[in-house]
Every structure is written in C-alpha cells, then in structure tokens.
Amino acid sequence: MTPSNHSESIRRKVRLNKTFTDQKPGTSGLRKSSKEFEQPQYLESFIEAVLRTLPNVSGGTLIVGGDGRYGNLPAIDVILKMGAAHGLKRVITTTSGILSTPAASHLIRTHKAIGGIILSASHNAGGPDGDFGVKINGANGGPAPESLTNAIFECTKELEEYFLLEGPSISLKIPGMHYINAMAVEVIDGIEDYTTLMQRIFDFDRIETLIKNDFPIIFDALHAVTGPYAKRILEGLLGASTGTVRNGIPLEDFGGGHPDPNLTYAHELASLLLDSNKYCFGAACDGDGDRNMILGKGCFVNPSDSLAVLTANAHLVPAYANGLTGVARSMPTSAAVDVVAKDLGINCFETPTGWKFFGNLLDENLITLCGEESFGTGSNHVREKDGLWAVLFWLQILAEKGCSVSELMTMHWSHYGRHYYSRHDYEEIKSEAANDLYARLKKMLPTLVGQAFAGSEVSLADDFSYNDPVDNSITTNQGLRLILKDGSRVIMRLSGTGTKGATLRVYLERYVPKTGDLTQDPQRALSNLITGINNLAEIKQRTGMSRPTVIT
Ligand code: VG1
Ligand code: CO
Numbered sequence: 001m002t003p004s005n006h007s008e009s010i011r012r013k014v015r016l017n018k019t020f021t022d023q024k025p026g027t028s029g030l031r032k033s034s035k036e037f038e039q040p041q042y043l044e045s046f047i048e049a050v051l052r053t054l055p056n057v058s059g060g061t062l063i064v065g066g067d068g069r070y071g072n073l074p075a076i077d078v079i080l081k082m083g084a085a086h087g088l089k090r091v092i093t094t095t096s097g098i099l100s101t102p103a104a105s106h107l108i109r110t111h112k113a114i115g116g117i118i119l120s121a122s123h124n125a126g127g128p129d130g131d132f133g134v135k136i137n138g139a140n141g142g143p144a145p146e147s148l149t150n151a152i153f154e155c156t157k158e159l160e161e162y163f164l165l166e167g168p169s170i171s172l173k174i175p176g177m178h179y180i181n182a183m184a185v186e187v188i189d190g191i192e193d194y195t196t197l198m199q200r201i202f203d204f205d206r207i208e209t210l211i212k213n214d215f216p217i218i219f220d221a222l223h224a225v226t227g228p229y230a231k232r233i234l235e236g237l238l239g240a241s242t243g244t245v246r247n248g249i250p251l252e253d254f255g256g257g258h259p260d261p262n263l264t265y266a267h268e269l270a271s272l273l274l275d276s277n278k279y280c281f282g283a284a285c286d287g288d289g290d291r292n293m294i295l296g297k298g299c300f301v302n303p304s305d306s307l308a309v310l311t312a313n314a315h316l317v318p319a320y321a322n323g324l325t326g327v328a329r330s331m332p333t334s335a336a337v338d339v340v341a342k343d344l345g346i347n348c349f350e351t352p353t354g355w356k357f358f359g360n361l362l363d364e365n366l367i368t369l370c371g372e373e374s375f376g377t378g379s380n381h382v383r384e385k386d387g388l389w390a391v392l393f394w395l396q397i398l399a400e401k402g403c404s405v406s407e408l409m410t411m412h413w414s415h416y417g418r419h420y421y422s423r424h425d426y427e428e429i430k431s432e433a434a435n436d437l438y439a440r441l442k443k444m445l446p447t448l449v450g451q452a453f454a455g456s457e458v459s460l461a462d463d464f465s466y467n468d469p470v471d472n473s474i475t476t477n478q479g480l481r482l483i484l485k486d487g488s489r490v491i492m493r494l495s496g497t498g499t500k501g502a503t504l505r506v507y508l509e510r511y512v513p514k515t516g517d518l519t520q521d522p523q524r525a526l527s528n529l530i531t532g533i534n535n536l537a538e539i540k541q542r543t544g545m546s547r548p549t550v551i552t
Pocket of ligand 1: 121122123286290291330353354355372373374376494495496497498505
C-alpha cells in the first residue's frame with residue numbers, strides 16, 4: 001500500500017439535487033459568473049461529468065491549476081477529492097494553485113497525463129462579481145476537442161450523483177508529495193518547467209544583452225497568472241530591472257481590472273508606450289497567460305501583424321532556425337501571414353476561431369506556428385497559445401535585428417504590403433437583438449454576391465465552415481464572411497466566451513500593396529468597410545449602441 005500522510009478517506013456518493021446543463025456547446029469547458037459557480041453542487045456536477053468522460057481516468061495522471069482568480073483554490077480542493085474517488089493515480093498541481101494555460105499544456109505533455117483541468121475564465125474579469133471557468137484539456141495538451149466536450153455535456157444531462165473522498169484538504173503553500181488514499185498529489189513549482197522550456201527555445205544570452213544595453217522594457221501582468229513567470233524570466237534570468245513586471249502579484253479579483261491585454265483594458269501600459277518615451281518595448285498577457293499584446297515606442301502591433309512578423313523572422317529563433325513546416329491562422333485573422341507563408345513557400349491553413357482547431361495540424365507537424373487576431377500566438381512547443389513565449393519571440397527578433405518595433409513594422413510592410421485590420425466588439429448586447437441581427441445578415445448573404453459594397457464588389461458571401469484536413473471532421477457556422485473583389489474582408493461572429501448577454505464581433509481588413517500608403521490610421525483606412533457593414537447590418541439601430549465597446 002502506498003504510504004499516506006492522510007488518514008484513510010471515505011468514498012462518499014452525493015445525490016445531486018438539481019441537473020446543471022450550462023455548458024455552451026462548442027466551448028472547451030464551462031465559463032460562468034462566480035455567483036453561478038457558487039451554487040451548491042454546481043462545480044461538482046461539471047467535474048463529475050469530466051471525470052466520467054475523460055479517457056483513462058482510472059490509473060491516469062491529471063494536471064490541475066489555475067490563474068489565481070477567486071475560486072481557484074477551493075476548486076482545486078474539490079477536484080483532488082473527486083479525482084481520488086474516481087481512481088486517478090496521480091494529480092500534479094502547483095504551489096498556490098498558480099499555473100498558466102501554456103504551462104499546463106506543457107506539463108500535460110511532459111508527464112504524459114490524460115489531460116488537464118485549468119481553472120480560469122481567461123480574459124474575463126474575476127472576483128466574487130466576476131467570472132470563473134473550468135477549461136478542459138486533452139492528452140495532447142490542447143483544449144478539448146468538440147467530440148469530448150459534447151460527450152461531457154451529454155453526461156451532465158444524465159447525472160444523478162457525484163463521488164468524492166472525504167478527508168482533510170491538502171495545503172498548496174509549498175512543494176511536496178501528498179496522498180489521498182492511493183492517489184498521489186504532487187505539488188510542484190508551476191513556473192520551473194515552463195522557464196526551462198523557454199530556455200530551450202530562445203537564446204537567453206542574446207535577449208539579456210539587448211535588455212541590458214539601454215533597451216528598457218515593461219511588462220504588465222494585469223494582476224493575473226503571468227506575474228510570477230515574468231518576474232522569474234524577465235527580471236530573474238534576463239536582467240530586466242526590478243519593477244519591469246507591473247501588477248505582478250496574482251490577485252483574486254485582478255485588482256478589480258479586466259485581465260484582457262488590449263488597448264482598452266491595458267490602457268495604462270498602452271499609454272506608457274504610446275504617450276511617453278520611457279520604454280522601447282511593452283507587453284501584457286491575459287488572465288491565464290495565453291494571450292499577448294505587443295507594443296513598441298509609439299507603436300501598437302496588431303496581433304494579426306504579429307503572427308506575420310513572427311513567421312517572417314522565425315529563423316532568428318534557435319528552435320525554429322531550421323524553418324517552419326507550415327503556419328495557420330483563424331479565419332477572422334488577417335491574411336498578413338498568408339503573404340509571408342507564400343513568400344516562404346510553406347502552407348498556410350485557415351481554421352475556425354478557437355485554439356482547439358490548431359491541435360491536429362500541430363500534432364501532424366503540418367504547421368509550426370499559428371495564431372489568432374484575438375492576441376493569441378503559439379507554436380508546436382505546447383498545444384495552447386502562449387503569451388510569454390510571444391513576448392520572448394519578439395525580444396529575440398529585436399535582439400537579432402537591432403531595430404525598434406516600429407522600424408520592424410515599417411520594414412515588414414514595405415516588403416509584404418500592409419493588411420489594415422481592426423476588430424470592433426459590441427459587448428453585453430441583448431441576446432435577442434444580437435441573434436436577430438446575425439440571422440438577418442446571414443439570410444441576406446446570397447443576395448449580396450455581385451453587389452457593390454464599400455467601393456468594391458462582393459465576390460463571396462458565406463457562413464464559414466471548416467474541413468479538418470487531418471480527421472476530415474466538418475465544423476459549420478463559424479462566422480459570416482463578406483469577401484470583396486479588392487481582397488478586403490468583413491467578418492461577423494457572435495462570441496462564445498462572453499457571460500453577459502451577447503457579444504458581437506466585427507472584423508475588418510483591407511490590403512494595401514507595398515507601393516500604396518502604408519502609414520494611415522487603421523480606422524481611417526477601414527472607414528468605408530466600417531460604414532458599409534454598419535449600414536448593411538443595421539448595427540447601431542439593432543444594438544442601440546452608437547459605438548463599439550472595444551476597438552482593436
Ligand atoms: C475569443 C477569441 C478567440 C479565442 C477565445 C479563447 O473567443 O475571439 O479567438 O480563441 O476567445 O481565448 P470568442 O468566441 O469570444 O470570440 V482565451 O484567452 O479564453 O483562452
Ligand atoms: Co486566455
């Protein structure tokens with residue numbers, strides 16, 4: 001019998017007083033307000049369904065951690081007790097329960113775990129009045145595919161009881177080994193393995209030389225999970241001065257802020273780069289550390305452009321020095337990366353929104369890099385997007401090129417042309433108004449082809465569907481597209497991650513070749529498309545909003 005520092009725990013069956021079926025189809029987990037999660041048996045019901053559905057739970061290893069938000073530690077406690085009742089052999093969790101999404105993905109892969117449970121609502125606000133979430137990852141380290149999440153959802157409908165091992169709670173204050181009956185609970189430092197992985201990918205010495213050589217940088221962790229990672233890597237290993245990492249202590253409510261790295265929610269950082277001369281480079285990550293925003297002095301890097309720049313310069317990073325097998329972007333992401341891929345002679349895949357769609361392409365080595373317009377970039381080193389990895393990638397490029405961020409962007413556009421790009425988000429709209437607006441536009445699509453639009457002509461209008469080249473699965477209804485003769489695109493989607501009402505996302509893109517005007521303000525460059533879609537879809541009238549909540 002395995003040694004145990006617990007007295008024998010009793011396996012208990014608890015009747016569910018209610019059936020909870022709140023999981024949105026198509027999402028890799030459950031994301032709801034903290035208030036909803038605080039209902040008795042709410043979390044337990046979902047975890048029970050996960051533990052009954054994930055393959056190989058009995059005898060398997062599971063990775064568990066979260067972004068430090070309100071509810072993180074109590075949820076880990078519940079998962080440990082329920083995991084033991086379901087026969088897991090081992091759970092690996094982290095000190096203070098702090099584990100970023102990309103670091104979790106890495107642990108799943110290195111420990112050959114059956115999967116992971118990440119407690120996070122990502123970029124959504126946290127705290128008692130914010131949101132909580134449970135993300136489920138599979139054995140490849142990536143977000144659970146739809147087949148698994150649908151099966152979990154089906155299971156929640158039938159659930160009548162859940163199981164747990166009752167006993168004392170395990171302290172996550174320091175690393176150590178514990179047991180709940182036969183199940184081992186390994187508490188590790190969640191930062192270490194990830195740091196080592198980054199050291200394998202990048203040339204830390206070169207980045208250190210850059211930073212120490214009059215290249216002041218600033219990183220905003222937005223009081224979320226990346227604080228301890230960034231402190232160890234940027235301040236600890238790369239010689240950035242103390243204080244480089246702002247808001248570096250994870251707080252349960254993220255200091256009352258919104259841990260979403262964009263110009264609206266990370267405006268303090270943005271203003272440090274855009275309105276002052278103090279820093280050469282700035283970056284921020286989201287709640288669970290998988291998103292990144294990159295800024296230079298007086299310069300904001302659009303995430304779609306970021307993916308293109310990383311692709312064009314990947315050979316400067318030791319891990320990608322031998323070239324890329326291919327790249328991929330989500331459908332609403334601009335085609336800036338497509339142009340680079342063509343130049344490099346590699347494939348560029350177009351997938352629906354959501355990281356899970358990159359999983360098969362990465363597993364089959366069809367792509368090395370991938371990204372989304374929503375501040376997400378990543379590579380084959382894990383199966384999630386990775387915020388700090390992107391920050392280090394940018395620093396490595398700047399170290400090798402010896403130029404500023406804005407010089408790099410100018411050089412990039414003058415070689416490939418520029419894809420002016422913007423996303424307009426209308427948040428917290430009444431669901432009915434959003435659904436009606438969307439359904440109306442969808443119905444109009446066939447009539448639009450051949451019609452004039454925004455100074456051009458509509459050449460394609462459809463609802464995007466994706467045929468996965470690896471498993472041949474087909475995913476439909478992934479966003480309304482208007483593609484114009486001049487190559488411009490307008491795309492509309494309804495968010496799957498919001499928790500209040502509906503969020504309408506409008507994506508706008510216009511390509512200007514290298515001989516054209518590359519220095520316009522994006523909103524001005526896109527103004528025809530913005531007016532065109534506002535009129536066509538009657539956005540203002542139907543949402544009652546005169547302007548978007550967030551403009552990227
Ligand atoms: C958003 C983004 C999408 C991203 C998803 C999860 O989804 O648009 O690109 O993959 O969030 O990101 P939606 O359905 O709200 O548009 V995160 O940082 O939660 O892991
Ligand atoms: Co996230």
